[in-house]
Amino acid sequence: MPDSRAAEERLTNSPIEAAYREKTPGSAALAAEARELFPSGITHDARHLKPYGLYVDKAAGPIKWDVDGNDYVDFFGGHGALLLGHADxxxxxxxxxxxxxxxxxxxxxxxxxxxxxxxxxxxxxxxxxxxxxxxxxxxxxxxxxxxxxxxxxxxxxxxxxxxxxxxxxxxxxxxxxxxxxxxxxxxxxxxxxxxxxxxxxxxxxxxxxxxxxxxxxxxxxxxxxxxxxxxxxxxxxxxxxxxxxxxxxxxxxxxxxxxxxxxxxxxxxxxxxxxxxxxxxxxxxxxxxxxxxxxxxxxxxxxxxxxxxxxxxxxxxxxxxxxxxxxxxxxxxxxxxxxxGDACARANETGRALREALNRVIADKGVPWAVYGDFSIFHLFMQDGHPVADPFAFDPLSLPTVAMKDRPKELIRLLRLAMLVNGVDLNPACGGLVSSTHGTAEVDRAAEALSASIDMLRRAGQI
The missing domain is CATH 3.40.640.10 (Type I PLP-dependent aspartate aminotransferase-like (Major domain))
Incomplete structure (x- = not known):
């Protein structure tokens, strides 16, 4: 079997991908149609995700609903356009x-x-x-x-x-x-x-x-x-x-x-x-x-x-x-x-709380990652060559700039899928942007999703 076929089979057999497929059959059907219309079936590079990206029907505040009726805490944030949340x-x-x-x-x-x-x-x-x-x-x-x-x-x-x-x-x-x-x-x-x-x-x-x-x-x-x-x-x-x-x-x-x-x-x-x-x-x-x-x-x-x-x-x-x-x-x-109003201040404060909550999960789970960022923005650092001992002490400035972009693509893909299975949508680098409509409930839900997603990755032998 050619290497590409073998790789595709491994992806299809992933239990994380299987859980995603089971949850999102409507998105799968629309993605199949889209592949006959658009290059890679998408209209923006950042929406590229294997086996297929999410198809969304509606959104309000910090939540969006896919075509199968599943709801997600949205940290993609309209590619950064939605400080006030969806459909203010x-x-x-x-x-x-x-x-x-x-x-x-x-x-x-x-x-x-x-x-x-x-x-x-x-x-x-x-x-x-x-x-x-x-x-x-x-x-x-x-x-x-x-x-x-x-x-x-x-x-x-x-x-x-x-x-x-x-x-x-x-x-x-x-x-x-x-x-x-x-x-x-x-x-x-x-x-x-x-x-x-x-x-x-x-x-x-x-x-x-x-x-x-x-x-x-x-x-x-x-x-x-x-x-x-x-x-x-x-x-x-x-x-x-x-x-x-x-x-x-x-x-x-x-x-x-x-x-x-x-x-x-x-x-x-x-x-x-x-x-x-x-x-x-x-x-x-x-x-x-x-x-x-x-x-x-x-x-x-x-x-x-x-x-x-x-x-x-x-x-x-x-x-x-x-x-x-x-x-x-x-x-x-x-x-x-x-x-x-105070939209910027509220988003910034929730961003701080979110980074802290996610790093608590990372520390409790013992994975060598870290969440960092400032204001209402957060990023996840997860590189095999640069394991993080303490997520709360992580300094992204300690690494060469170009080295920061050397991301583990397959691990990121699987974590994104796992987070979607657990009801949270992140951007392609497993980071995101916080709106003024996100609050304590969304922070808690994101932390729970990350904890469950790490467990899924471990069971799948990915970490």
């Missing part, structure tokens, strides 16, 4: 009202103005905003604005940091750390990207001192891949100081961290003000939408009159659904709730 009634009402009035006017409308004001309310240093339809588009525009403003060509990126899927951003995230291009990307594009290791200030300073063609540095302010590879204390402030010293723009990619760490995102939480900020996810209240914002003199490259006054071509930026009224309504409602 205030956001839902605003969205429904907007849909009923029309989804695309091909004209300006009141809601886009209210949305931009809601952003500026929480990020007072932002002088101008330009809406896009996604976070990828926002970071793409950020690079273009930086090159136009500085007259320089290159951008500094940090290994493991994710900024979307446009050509400048695909290598050096989960692979191709040597700077070579990923499939389908022209090699010349990567020549304009300088990959730097995070938490290596001397390396950064050397690049800035030796290369006069750097237009911008872009960074996830919570660390690479939503903080899976965290930043050392003080690194972000140092980056701001060094970029300013060399006339290099700083772009903080707050697609995940924006409006989550604090109402004013990482800018408020860390006291660091960039030249440009990219947002998405929470920005649009769970609907499609992104934005780039920052200094007026930089965003003037998008302004017809300002560009003409300088005798320059403006940067073109069409987009059928930029600032569409439905996303604008949802986003304005969500940002208003965040500005006037």
């Amino acid at each position: 009634p205030r956001v839902t009402a605003a969205t429904q009202e907007a849909v009923a009035e029309g989804t695309q006017f091909a004209a300006g409308q009141r809601r886009e103005i209210a949305w931009a004001k809601a952003v500026k309310r929480l990020y007072p240093a932002v002088e101008r905003v330009r809406f896009t339809s996604s976070g990828t588009e926002a970071t793409l525009m950020g690079l273009r604005l930086a090159r136009d403003f500085t007259g320089k060509n290159k951008v500094i990126r940090f290994r493991t940091h994710f900024h979307g899927w446009h050509d400048h951003m695909t290598h050096g995230v989960a692979s191709h750390f040597d700077g070579k291009s990923t499939p389908g990307v022209l090699g010349g594009v990567t020549d304009a990207v300088v990959l730097v290791d995070p938490n290596e200030p001397e390396q950064l300073k050397r690049v800035l001192a030796e290369d006069s063609d750097i237009a911008a540095a872009i960074i996830e302010p919570i660390g690479g891949s939503t903080g899976y590879t965290p930043l050392a204390p003080g690194f972000l402030a140092m980056l701001r100081e060094e970029t300013a010293k060399h006339g290099v723009l700083l772009i903080m990619d707050e697609v995940v961290s924006g409006f989550r760490l604090a109402p004013g995102g990482a800018t408020e939480a860390f006291g660091v003000t960039p030249d440009l900020t990219s947002w998405a996810k929470i920005l649009a209240g769970g609907m499609p939408g992104g934005a780039i914002g920052g200094r007026q003199d930089i965003l003037d490259a998008l302004d017809f009159d300002a560009a003409a006054a300088k005798g320059r071509d403006k940067i073109g930026h069409p987009g059928t659904f930029n600032a569409n009224p439905v996303s604008a309504a949802a986003g304005t409602a969500a940002l208003t709730i965040i500005a006037e």
Whole structure:
């Protein structure tokens, strides 16, 4: 039997996978249909899971229900878009009202103005905003604005940091750390990207001192891949100081961290003000939408009159659904709730309690893992080559950044399936994001699920 067939048979015979299949026959049937329609049967890489991913019918607050009627505590969190949980009634009402009035006017409308004001309310240093339809588009525009403003060509990126899927951003995230291009990307594009290791200030300073063609540095302010590879204390402030010293723009990619760490995102939480900020996810209240914002003199490259006054071509930026009224309504409602309430603080506190509860389970079960993170974000570390003696003392900064990405894929897959069997949905790295609707009941349920899942892994001979 070929190796691939043998591997497939082992997967099919796994008792954990068998329990998952037994629980989710409706998802299995839909996945079979999807495989005839989509590559790998999915529409987002992060939804890839063998033998098949979950198919969900509805969700409310911290819970979602699959097509078989099973309920799950959701820590996938709409890929980070749902700080307020699923189907917040205030956001839902605003969205429904907007849909009923029309989804695309091909004209300006009141809601886009209210949305931009809601952003500026929480990020007072932002002088101008330009809406896009996604976070990828926002970071793409950020690079273009930086090159136009500085007259320089290159951008500094940090290994493991994710900024979307446009050509400048695909290598050096989960692979191709040597700077070579990923499939389908022209090699010349990567020549304009300088990959730097995070938490290596001397390396950064050397690049800035030796290369006069750097237009911008872009960074996830919570660390690479939503903080899976965290930043050392003080690194972000140092980056701001060094970029300013060399006339290099700083772009903080707050697609995940924006409006989550604090109402004013990482800018408020860390006291660091960039030249440009990219947002998405929470920005649009769970609907499609992104934005780039920052200094007026930089965003003037998008302004017809300002560009003409300088005798320059403006940067073109069409987009059928930029600032569409439905996303604008949802986003304005969500940002208003965040500005006037304690959603960030509640999510952050539950995140702390969850990390502590999961680490108690890990310690009690005697597995060499650890849960870590900050604010309302958590990650699970589980590498054979780096066993953890005490999960409460684990320091992710003690390991090389790239080594942190060397995850045990099969163990993660089986743990995800086991957690689903036990009623908890995690992200592809067995981590997740906490919403303001998660509470003590969901923390307790997650801890119980992890305990039961570890038992399942042991019985299956996986740990």
